[in-house]
Amino acid sequence: MEKRIINPWQWQNERSYAQAVEVKNPEGTLYVSGQCAISADGISSNENMESQLILSLKNLEQVITQAGYDCSGIVRLNIYTTSTADLWPHFNIFQDWIAKHNITQATTLLEVKSLFETLAVELEATVVK
Structure with missing residues (x-):
């Protein structure tokens, strides 16, 4: 696989994402x-927000790893x-996780009215891959 990061500007680097990611020959x-903060027993x-973000990242990592991929x-x-x-006061948790796994990704952040249950x-x- 070959990845190419497209960033016409530099400001997005401090926000831990790329403007575009091209993938060739995956x-x-x-x-x-x-992936959300849902326990292994299916309880929301x-x-x-801090606790939910940490568990959501853990669950995301578990699904990716179990599928045989790398974060x-x-x-x-x-x-x-x-x-x-x-979310903003805890965004460093997200950024630290991104840095830990050496990820450069396109990202969209959306505020929504509600998510499942709580x-x-x-x-x-x-x-x-």
């Missing part, structure tokens, strides 16, 4: 459903949240 592509978290292969990561104001953040990814 061996496989994994489309990951939105009612904890704060470094994430090329698109969409973030849905019920409150960007509550959930406050959801992460949807496209992964290649």
Whole structure:
């Protein structure tokens, strides 16, 4: 697989994403459903945004790894949240996770009216290898 990052500007680098990612000759592509702060028993978290973000990232990583892919292969990561104001103070958790896995991805962040049950953040990814 060959990846090419397209960034006409530099400002997005501080926000931990790329304007576009081109992938040529992938061996496989994994489309990951939105991952949230849901326990292994299927119980939705009612904890704060920080806790929900940490568990959502853990669940995303588990799905990707179990599928035989690496998190470094994430090329698109969409973030849905019920409150960007509550998410921003914890955005460093997201950025640290991105840096830990050496990910450069296209990202869209959307504030939505609601998510499933008591959930406050959801992460949807496209992964290649």
